[in-house]
Amino acid sequence: MISGIFHSSYEKDMALRRTHAQKIRLVILFLFLLAFPFIFRENRYYLTLANQVGIAIIGAIGLNILVGYTGQISLGQGGFMAVGAYTAGILTARLGMPWWASTIAACFATALVGVLFGIPSLRLKGLYLAIATLSAQVIILWIVTNWGAVTGGVEALVVPNPTLFGVRLNSDFNFYWVTWLLVLLVTIATVNLFRTHYGRAFIAIRDQDIAASVMGVDLFKYKLLAFAISSFLVGLAGALTAHYRSIVTWERFTVDVSVLYLAMIIIGGLGSVTGSFLGATFMTLLPALLTNLGRAARGTFPAIDSLLPFIQQGTFGLVIILFLIFEPEGLNKIWRNIKDYFRLWPFSY
Amino acid sequence: MLRGFTNTLNSSQLQAGETQLRVENIQLNFGGVAALMDINLAVRQSEILAIIGPNGAGKTSLLNCISGLYRPQRGRILFYNDKEHEVTRLKPHQIARLGIARSFQNIELFRHMSVLDNLLAGAHIHMRSNLFSSLIYWGTAQREHIRFRRFVEDIIDLLEIESIRNNTVGSLSYGLQKRVEMGRALAMQPSILLLDEPMAGMNSEEKEDMARFILDINEEHGVTIVLIEHDMGVVMDISDRIVVLNFGQKIGEGTPDEVRNNPLVVKAYLGEEKSPFKFGQSNNNNHGKE
Numbered sequence: 001m002i003s004g005i006f007h008s009s010y011e012k013d014m015a016l017r018r019t020h021a022q023k024i025r026l027v028i029l030f031l032f033l034l035a036f037p038f039i040f041r042e043n044r045y046y047l048t049l050a051n052q053v054g055i056a057i058i059g060a061i062g063l064n065i066l067v068g069y070t071g072q073i074s075l076g077q078g079g080f081m082a083v084g085a086y087t088a089g090i091l092t093a094r095l096g097m098p099w100w101a102s103t104i105a106a107c108f109a110t111a112l113v114g115v116l117f118g119i120p121s122l123r124l125k126g127l128y129l130a131i132a133t134l135s136a137q138v139i140i141l142w143i144v145t146n147w148g149a150v151t152g153g154v155e156a157l158v159v160p161n162p163t164l165f166g167v168r169l170n171s172d173f174n175f176y177w178v179t180w181l182l183v184l185l186v187t188i189a190t191v192n193l194f195r196t197h198y199g200r201a202f203i204a205i206r207d208q209d210i211a212a213s214v215m216g217v218d219l220f221k222y223k224l225l226a227f228a229i230s231s232f233l234v235g236l237a238g239a240l241t242a243h244y245r246s247i248v249t250w251e252r253f254t255v256d257v258s259v260l261y262l263a264m265i266i267i268g269g270l271g272s273v274t275g276s277f278l279g280a281t282f283m284t285l286l287p288a289l290l291t292n293l294g295r296a297a298r299g300t301f302p303a304i305d306s307l308l309p310f311i312q313q314g315t316f317g318l319v320i321i322l323f324l325i326f327e328p329e330g331l332n333k334i335w336r337n338i339k340d341y342f343r344l345w346p347f348s349y
Numbered sequence: 350m351l352r353g354f355t356n357t358l359n360s361s362q363l364q365a366g367e368t369q370l371r372v373e374n375i376q377l378n379f380g381g382v383a384a385l386m387d388i389n390l391a392v393r394q395s396e397i398l399a400i401i402g403p404n405g406a407g408k409t410s411l412l413n414c415i416s417g418l419y420r421p422q423r424g425r426i427l428f429y430n431d432k433e434h435e436v437t438r439l440k441p442h443q444i445a446r447l448g449i450a451r452s453f454q455n456i457e458l459f460r461h462m463s464v465l466d467n468l469l470a471g472a473h474i475h476m477r478s479n480l481f482s483s484l485i486y487w488g489t490a491q492r493e494h495i496r497f498r499r500f501v502e503d504i505i506d507l508l509e510i511e512s513i514r515n516n517t518v519g520s521l522s523y524g525l526q527k528r529v530e531m532g533r534a535l536a537m538q539p540s541i542l543l544l545d546e547p548m549a550g551m552n553s554e555e556k557e558d559m560a561r562f563i564l565d566i567n568e569e570h571g572v573t574i575v576l577i578e579h580d581m582g583v584v585m586d587i588s589d590r591i592v593v594l595n596f597g598q599k600i601g602e603g604t605p606d607e608v609r610n611n612p613l614v615v616k617a618y619l620g621e622e623k624s625p626f627k628f629g630q631s632n633n634n635n636h637g638k639e
């Protein structure tokens with residue numbers, strides 16, 4: 001018994017030290033995010049990237065709840081984002097709804113559509129479910145491009161600028177606060193979700209669905225709930241792009257987007273909020289970095305110009321493949337290793 | 350040892366000895382193969398009922414019918430608490446809500462969760478906080494979490510798994526996983542606990558621990574236990590009654606003594622090189638066989 005007590009207090013001690021370090025890291029991250037827009041106030045490019053990263057994080061957390069935590073694979077991300085973006089855009093552009101109201105409506109509308117396309121998940125698993133959700137992607141885009149009277153069809157839908165107390169919100173600087181405040185809220189809500197029986201039921205379904213049902217988890221209800229919560233957040237990401245860019249076009253929501261987001265959470269780390277952050281950041285910044293490197297190289301090697309797109313695409317693909325081979329658990333695992341290294345640092349030999 | 354249980358592990362409202370579960374004329378076929386033929390049996394509140402029989406006799410299939418994973422072609426299964434429930438009409442999660450918990454022959458834990466989270470997941474049916482409260486982790490969600498966190502600590506104590514409570518279950522030894530799986534079922538505060546070979550693959554020391562835990566759960570908390578087990582030493586030792594299946598049919602039922610002397614049962618086991626019942630009634634030095 002004594003050894004038991006010793007052990008548990010030792011573990012508590014470890015947990016405490018872990019949370020201390022964690023708190024310090026979170027504070028540093030928070031301060032950095034607060035300072036960022038002021039430091040780069042004059043650099044619109046960086047602010048744009050930061051906003052794109054924030055929106056991608058919300059979308060990636062949404063997808064990760066469904067795929068990483070609940071184990072229901074989805075190739076419908078692009079379609080669900082389109083539902084969010086078009087709902088928000090249409091309600092504001094055609095009905096004159098304020099941006100925040102159309103954003104909330106878009107979240108609920110996307111949740112509903114997500115639930116609808118989640119129904120096959122009760123019968124289908126793995127690749128079959130992937131195909132079913134891919135059909136969601138195809139059907140949604142087909143409706144968007146063919147229902148021109150409402151969506152604008154293949155033409156762009158122009159959305160009025162969002163304002164708050166007379167201030168235009170979608171300047172890069174102002175929208176930064178909208179985006180990252182929402183990132184904060186979504187993160188807290190997701191972390192909380194997985195502290196309670198809802199989140200545990202999701203993970204239980206992923207790990208062992210038969211045992212979950214025998215423990216009293218209603219598979220149908222909780223799978224659909226996972227689709228609803230996931231799509232709610234994905235719809236939020238879609239609505240944010242609509243209000244940020246003031247323009248909605250179907251090309252931004254193709255199946256490429258579905259694949260890109262899957263890559264984000266796989267590279268970041270399935271079933272992890274930190275992983276969603278890392279993956280979304282990495283996959284948004286990498287193409288930008290490659291573009292910049294390409295521009296720089298063009299000065300030195302003019303011949304590279306025509307090859308540049310191929311090199312960029314190739315590098316992008318290569319990075320993903322290397323990740324899958326060498327660190328299937330993603331950036332989150334690498335991040336954990338770094339943390340462990342520093343925690344043990346003076347004694348790490 | 351003294352344990353301060355703040356929670357009961359048993360949610361049944363019946364008196365000991367009352368019929369809790371009744372299996373009536375169950376017929377289960379897989380294609381042309383009959384896995385269960387016209388099975389009848391009753392389980393009484395607070396007893397330990399063992400189900401034995403050679404491999405492929407239909408023991409697991411019977412448990413699967415009770416927990417709703419298999420749907421028998423004929424017959425019905427009735428469960429009694431406040432009133433009569435026909436289990437054969439219900440889905441697995443609805444059956445769980447009645448207080449029927451189980452473990453699996455091949456461990457079916459939530460591999461990537463910690464031991465603690467597995468136990469908390471076992472208490473799923475008792476968690477009532479709504480989604481909004483969970484998302485802000487305030488009010489009922491937080492209170493509930495703290496209450497159940499204390500509750501599973503009782504189970505951790507009972508099963509002596511204090512030192513591994515934060516480990517991921519996938520990393521544990523087979524014996525410990527079996528123990529955690531029983532803990533997860535207990536976290537449901539079950540009325541009846543179905544255990545499918547809880548001691549398979551264990552060494553004799555682990556088996557003795559497990560037998561002790563099962564007796565504790567049964568004696569201290571009055572939880573009814575239905576136990577599938579191949580180790581006759583353990584079965585004869587701890588069960589009140591035994592049901593014997595062979596090729597999907599019930600060939601015997603009774604106290605350990607009655608079963609041991611039932612010629613049909615002895616015959617069914619004759620194919621085995623030794624009679625499984627050769628040892629004396631109170632002799633359990635057979636635990637270490639296998």
Ligand SMILES: Nc1ncnc2c1ncn2[C@@H]1O[C@H](COP(=O)(O)OP(=O)(O)OP(=O)(O)O)[C@@H](O)[C@H]1O
Binds near residue numbers: 406411454
């Ligand atoms: N899902 C299934 N599909 C087809 N046949 C099955 C299925 N489950 C069980 N069976 C068959 O039913 C019969 C009974 O199997 P069951 O698993 O219930 O036996 P058991 O008594 O638990 O055996 P063991 O001691 O080996 O666990 C066997 O012939 C088995 O092949």
Ligand SMILES: [Mg+2]
Binds near residue numbers: 408409410454
């Ligand atoms: Mg079996």
